[in-house]
Amino acid sequence: MPIPCCGNPLTGKCYHRRRFFDTRTSFRACHCRVYRVSMEPLQQFREEVRQWLAENCPAAMREPINPGEQFWGGRNAIFSSEDSRLWFERMRERGWTAPEWPREYGGGGLSPAQGKVLKQEMQAINARAPIFNLGIWMLGPAILEYGSEQQKHRFVAATLRGEIRWCQGYSEPGAGSDLAKLQCKAEDRGDHFLVNGSKIWTTKADHCDWIFCLVRTGPPTSKQQGISFLLIDMETEGISTSPISLISGESDFCTTFFDNVRVPRENLLGELNQGWSVAKFLLGHERKLMSEMGADIPSVEPASLPMEYANGKMADPELRRQRVEYDMLMHSLRLTHARVLDEHVAGLQSHLPLIMKYLGTEAEKVKGELLLAMLGSAGLGWEGEEFSVSQRKALRQWAMSKTLTIAGGTSEIQLNIIAKRALQLPQQPT
């Protein structure tokens, strides 16, 4: 019989039966002591986090967020409410706008295991993200990896203080999936670069303070070897933007033009002509962001739509089948997200993060089509009072879902990456 020795601090259950198991030595020993040593401080941390959140997260910040209520930071930032400001400032004080980043640049200095605890406790009370910002999701990790000390202090810290709203200048009219074909030119003028060219699909360029930009510093045919990574203030003379309308009715992105724009040399991230490594590193973080897109944005859920029932089942067998397939897909996806986090905490190397963008964004499209199928003609209302708010929202959401499998590397490109990196399949000569 197991001797009650530990008591799992999380469930109060004895973990004794998780013995060391080795068929070669038949050696069995209790791991509970190890478990207790490693779990107790974490449990204490959890208690602290829980209490701190209870005291500091305003009630309104535990409600589903509506479009327009997000705080994006930046020079022209506005808080949609006093609670939103309070919440951001309190989280910022603790460094929890970037919980696992070093404290010296404004992060929280948490371990992966602590980061997971914070995430779980925030989820448990439906706490909103205090800030939305490409600088935190994508650029920050790249500066921490490739930036100079001065750049880290200047840009990372300011971003975490909510002072810079960033946009991404990668794509060009002739360079989408084949990003390395980009032609936006930066001439090396010693103390500065002179940038000429244009970028396209720059999300929210007209609302942002700074743009992180891939530019050609080598000859036009230099491909990956002639690309550099520049950080550019959008207020610099010579930059202009022009919005583009989307099928969802929004005008989320812009064409961005650069006409003799002077960029100080100190704004070069990484080495000259070595920008491609930075770009790829950052794309890994963009994949991660895009894979969680669905989870952060409140949306109309198929489960919330009123349906006809007969004998306790959805009356329409075909819609019931579509819904259950969708629910099972999302259930599997949630578990896989949880596994990514658990592997991160356990310090395991795996290819799992490579697949999440593809899966998450494709699932959003399944959801969009299911919403329309369930709503019928009620889901086709573009505007006007004849349709309910959530009906109209469902339609916009359906349209929006189409962008997700294109932005941040199309699904086809994701599959290419998986085939190459996870499966190591041979590549066609190009």
Add this chain to the structure above:
Amino acid sequence: MSLVRNEEQRRLQETAEDFLRRNAPVSALRKLRDEGDSLGYSRKLWQEMAELGWAGIIVPQQYGGLEFGFAGMGALLQASGHTLTASPLLATAVIGASTILLGGDEAQKDTWLPGIASGQTTLALALEETHHHDPLGVELSAAAQGDSYVLQGRKLFVADGHSAEQLIVAARSSGAKHGEDGISLFLVAGDALGVLRKRTIMADSRNAANIEFDRVRVPPDALLGAAGQGWPLLEAVLDRARIALAAEMLGNCWECFNRTVEYLKQREQFGVKIGSFQALQHRAANLYTELEMATSVVLQACASVDDDPQQVALLASLAKAKLNELSKQVTNEAVQMHGGIGVTDELEIGFFLKRARVAMQLFGDSRYHRDRYAALSGY
């Protein structure tokens, strides 16, 4: 609960994969098939597996088991899916052990569990009466006569049914077909008077039987739990069976997939490796994403048996439905991507294909589990 196997579980899985690759690879199954082996598995191998503790993975120590938990059992079954090892692991170590553990009284546990843990006793669950999984559709009758029961009826598709020492028979002692009330589970010796077992030669070359019960008289201590109240027990046992089988299917899928990816890297056509064709790359990459999702589901389902009983039913249906669909997709793609050699008996891929089809029907096809998942979710 974590979605990463802990060190002991990983070690168990590695040891198991290593042991099975050396002692029971797919060629062993081929040999059993070609020789028309009457048992359908190697008794010696099962004894060795039992000595490693595998027969008693989920059996408490007091009955001679390892009490290693269901997550460990999942790791083991996944390993056995890689090699398609024929053994009583599922029917005895999972289903038999779970039935006695969950439904037996102290005397029954004392009688049966030590034998299960040591590999001496084998069991089989006699449940189905039609060609689709329908646990509530039990009609085999159990009539009370004095304090014993008389069983009358027929069972199909009983995994390990032709060889198991003991049969766990789902019978109806009262109530109507498809009613939850009135189902009882009995333990019946495989060689009891009136039991007629016909081995069925199935696609997967594993063991199954159709079994006739003709006026089979069983004593009162053969009843597991209370008479007529066996449904919750049966459901719980089936959920463990579904999860364990899903783990085995996961191993099958990974092995089949890995072999296919290897082939894509070797085979040349048009002067290049066929794995450089994007049409094949995308299909393989997509399968990989499905395999990883299925892995998460199986890990969670196994862990839930140990740590989160509320979730077991939903996760069992999710796991079984998911692995049914994945098995079909992976095995079909594996055959197709191998080209002509893929449809030969010489290549082992065919064994994975056929095991998958049998496993897909066992304990519920996708239709059954989609319906159950929706019902459990309230629609």
